[in-house]
Amino acid sequence: MRRRSLAGPILLVAIGIGFLIYNLRPDIALFDLLTQYWPFLLIAWGVLRLLEVLLDYFRGSAPRHGFSGGEVTLVVLICLIGWGAYEAHRHGVQFRPAWEAFGEHFDYNVEGQQAAGMARTVVVQNDRGNVRIIGADTNDVKVTGRKTVQAVNQSEADRAQNSTGLEVVAAGDQIVVRTNQDHNPTTGRISEDLEITVPNRMNVEARGSYGDYDVSEVNGTVDLSSGNAGVRLNKIGGNARIELERSDIVRAVDMRGNLDLQGKGSDVELENIAGQVTINGSYSGSLEFKNVAKPLHFESPNTDLRVEALPGEISMDLGELNANHLTGPVHLVTKSKDIKIEDFSESLELENERGDIELTPNHAPLPKIEARTRSGQITLSLPDKASFQLAASTDHGDAVNDFGPAIQQQSDGRSASLKGHVDDGPSIHLVTEHGTVSVRKASGEPAETNKAEM
Amino acid sequence: MNVNEANLVRSVRGPITLITLGVLFAVDHFTPYGFEQTWPVLLIVFGLLSLAGRSASSASAARPPGGPQ
Numbered sequence: 001m002r003r004r005s006l007a008g009p010i011l012l013v014a015i016g017i018g019f020l021i022y023n024l025r026p027d028i029a030l031f032d033l034l035t036q037y038w039p040f041l042l043i044a045w046g047v048l049r050l051l052e053v054l055l056d057y058f059r060g061s062a063p064r065h066g067f068s069g070g071e072v073t074l075v076v077l078i079c080l081i082g083w084g085a086y087e088a089h090r091h092g093v094q095f096r097p098a099w100e101a102f103g104e105h106f107d108y109n110v111e112g113q114q115a116a117g118m119a120r121t122v123v124v125q126n127d128r129g130n131v132r133i134i135g136a137d138t139n140d141v142k143v144t145g146r147k148t149v150q151a152v153n154q155s156e157a158d159r160a161q162n163s164t165g166l167e168v169v170a171a172g173d174q175i176v177v178r179t180n181q182d183h184n185p186t187t188g189r190i191s192e193d194l195e196i197t198v199p200n201r202m203n204v205e206a207r208g209s210y211g212d213y214d215v216s217e218v219n220g221t222v223d224l225s226s227g228n229a230g231v232r233l234n235k236i237g238g239n240a241r242i243e244l245e246r247s248d249i250v251r252a253v254d255m256r257g258n259l260d261l262q263g264k265g266s267d268v269e270l271e272n273i274a275g276q277v278t279i280n281g282s283y284s285g286s287l288e289f290k291n292v293a294k295p296l297h298f299e300s301p302n303t304d305l306r307v308e309a310l311p312g313e314i315s316m317d318l319g320e321l322n323a324n325h326l327t328g329p330v331h332l333v334t335k336s337k338d339i340k341i342e343d344f345s346e347s348l349e350l351e352n353e354r355g356d357i358e359l360t361p362n363h364a365p366l367p368k369i370e371a372r373t374r375s376g377q378i379t380l381s382l383p384d385k386a387s388f389q390l391a392a393s394t395d396h397g398d399a400v401n402d403f404g405p406a407i408q409q410q411s412d413g414r415s416a417s418l419k420g421h422v423d424d425g426p427s428i429h430l431v432t433e434h435g436t437v438s439v440r441k442a443s444g445e446p447a448e449t450n451k452a453e454m
Numbered sequence: 455m456n457v458n459e460a461n462l463v464r465s466v467r468g469p470i471t472l473i474t475l476g477v478l479f480a481v482d483h484f485t486p487y488g489f490e491q492t493w494p495v496l497l498i499v500f501g502l503l504s505l506a507g508r509s510a511s512s513a514s515a516a517r518p519p520g521g522p523q
Contacts, residue, residue, distance in 0.1 A: 036483055042476030049469035057462045067468040075472060079479070086483060282486070302486055318486055335486075 007048055007071075023187065032228075035089040038082040042075065106157035108147045110192065112168035112177070116141050119175045120220070122198045124206035127181040129192035131208070135200030135217035141175045143168055145194035151186060160186045175202075203238065221257065239275065249285075258294075289314045303334040312343065319355075328367055338376075347426075352376065356435070362442060368426040377435040380428065381442040387423030392430035392437045400438035407439065459510040467503050474499045 022030050049067075067075075116122075116139055124131055129145075143166065151157035163185055167178045175198075181190045191211070198204065203220035206213060209227035219237030228246040239257035242250060247265030258275035261268070266285030270277060276294040282301055289296060292310040299305075303321075305314075312325020321332070321339045328346030332339070336354040344361055347368040356376040361367050366388050371378055377397075382388065390407055392399065399416035401407045407420035418439060430437050474496060482489040 039476045039479035039483060042479065043473050044476075046469045046472030046474075046476060049472065050466060053462065053465045053469060056465075067472075071468075075475070079475065082479065083489075284486070 006052065007045055010048065011045075032089065035082070035085040038078065038086075042078065104151065104153075104157075106149045106151060106154065106161075108149065108161050110143070110145045110147050110166040110179075110194070112143045112166050114141050114168040114170055114175055115139060116175055116199050116202065117170065119170055119173050119202070121174045121203040121205055122177065122196070123174050124177045124194070124196065124204070124208075126177070126179045126192055126194055126206070126208050126211065128190065128209060129179070129194065129211045130214070131193075131206055131211060132195045132214040133204055133206070133216070133218065134195070134197050135202070135219060136197050138197060138199055140197075141168060141177070141199070141202075142197045143177055143194055145192055147179075147190060147192045149190050150188035152188075156186055156188065160184050160188055160190060164190060166192075200237075284318060286315065286317045303337070304331070305334075306331040308346065330367075357432075360442060366426050366428070369428040369430070371429070372431045373435070374432070375434040376432060377437070378430045378432050379436075379438045379440065380430060381440045384441050384443050387421075387425035389421040389425060389427045390430075390439060391417075391419050391428070392439060393417035393432075394435060394437045395433045397432065397434060398436045400436060400440070402439060402441040460507060463503065463507040463510045467507075470499065470503060471496075 018030060122133070122141055124133070145166075147161065147166075149157045149160045151160060163183050164180045167176070167180065169176050169178070177194070177196060179190075179192045179194070181192070184190055193211075198218065200217055200219050202218070203222070204215055204218050205223045207225045208229065210229070211226070212230040212232070213224050213226070214232045215222050215224075215236065216232075216234035218235075221238035222233060222236050222240040224231060224241070225243040226245070226247075229244055230247055230249045231242055231244065231251070232249075233240055233252040233255065235254045236252070237256050239260070240252065240255060241260045242262070244250070244263035244265055247263065249267045249269070250261060250265060251269040252259055252273065253269075253271045255272070256274045259270065259273055259277045261279045261281065263281045265281065265283050268279065268283055268285075268287045268289075270288070270292065271290040273292045274294070277289070277292050277296040279298045280300075287298075289310055290313040295306065295308055296310055297306050303316075307314075307326045307328065307330050309327040310325070311327060312323070314321070314323040314326070316322070316337070319337055321334070321337045321341075323341045324343055326341065326344040328344055328348060330341070330344050330346070330348045330350075332349070333351045334353070337352060338355045339350065339352060340358040341348065341350075342360040342362065345363070345367055348359070348361075348371065350357065350369075350371040352371075352373040354375045355373060357371055357373055357378045358381075359369065359371065359379070360381045361369070362383055364383055364386055366382065366386050369380070371380075378392070380392075382403075394416050396414045397416065399409055399411060399418050401409055401418050403422055406422045407418050410417050410419070416437070418437065430439075478489055478492050478495060481487055481492055
């Protein structure tokens with residue numbers, strides 16, 4: 001006689017708790033959370049079944065059978081739906097359960113105004129909705145916008161509207177813009193898109209959980225934090241600090257101060273930054289950095305990149321890094337990227353696990369170079385008249401040398417190495433465990449290829 | 455040695471597959487390693503489970519005749 005697994009009843013309880021949370025705490029984006037954390041449901045289910053089986057075994061009773069056909073179907077279904085939901089979520093689709101669509105949307109105009117006086121900071125507290133902040137030559141903080149309330153009928157919507165009025169108040173040296181969405185007595189969702197004009201001398205501070213920020217022409221500092229936001233900064237005079245749990249894009253252009261970005265997201269675009277740039281987080285999309293006058297430090301779980309300044313540009317994604325015109329010392333540690341760096345100065349320290357490396361320092365005097373990869377080719381293209389000291393090696397692969405007899409080539413069986421110096425220059429050290437290591441002339445003269453004996 | 459060993463291996467197969475699947479998806483969502491990179495782990499787990507099943511059943515087959523199956 002087969003006993004039923006505990007998984008069924010527990011699943012029922014979990015679903016009940018889920019709906020309860022959803023009804024009582026609409027501010028928790030349960031469905032968004034589920035799209036991310038659903039794999040742990042599979043793990044929990046598996047662990048539960050495993051424990052049941054082991055318990056039976058040690059009690060000496062007959063083990064339960066494996067999964068029934070229904071269960072297998074359910075698992076496959078969960079995987080497909082979870083995967084699809086996650087992908088959609090990653091690309092910015094927001095999940096609402098279907099029955100929410102039955103509610104209607106009611107729109108209200110909101111506005112407020114407050115003389116800034118001596119206040120130095122505008123604080124915006126808008127939980128859901130987009131916020132656009134524009135600095136202007138004015139003395140007032142002026143807010144206009146549109147509020148969308150989700151409700152089953154007009155009176156319910158009015159009830160929500162009446163208890164969540166927009167406030168623009170002076171508090172100490174702050175002007176606070178509050179949308180009070182947390183005072184909503186109904187379960188319908190409220191979202192507000194605001195356009196705020198502030199005196200351009202002021203600092204800006206904004207927090208929310210969902211909605212984009214667009215800040216421009218502000219000369220003070222900018223401090224943003226959000227659960228999920230796209231951020232666009234344009235012409236900011238002060239330092240900017242951005243903290244996002246999730247974002248589809250962060251773009252900062254023409255900043256005179258420092259930029260500090262933390263969190264997770266997809267794309268990051270920076271251009272014309274006069275201050276220091278610090279990025280700490282994981283970004284799955286494409287990253288483009290252009291024209292950064294001060295040190296840039298990018299740190300993600302897989303990559304650590306530091307440059308002293310970036311007159312040129314760096315673009316990277318999860319599998320590739322292309323850079324041009326860097327001011328060294330350059331320091332790059334990463335796991336699996338194909339790396340191309342052209343025109344860099346001072347020194348380069350590069351460590352890669354898997355991926356090809358292509359280096360083209362096209363100005364003499366050459367920078368000092370130290371490059372390693374575990375698996376991948378290393379190609380170094382040097383100006384014809386370069387002077388340097390070279391030590392290059394590969395454990396499994398060929399060595400290619402364009403600089404003639406000044407560089408000694410050794411190969412035995414699978415490994416090969418290049419050693420020597422051309423005049424007296426900085427040291428260049430290239431190491432790969434699997435792959436060809438080549439030192440070429442940038443002019444593209446035919447190489448004297450001495451292949452390792454096969 | 456328990457007679458149920460072969461049975462045990464057979465019954466943990468499902469849960470272990472499920473856990474592996476969950477872990478791989480979690481790894482996909484929260485680390486840069488995608489499922490399209492990590493799926494061979496599933497093959498490895500299947501292989502190990504069937505190896506374990508084989509050694510368990512051969513151990514019970516090696517028992518003297520008359521012993522419980």
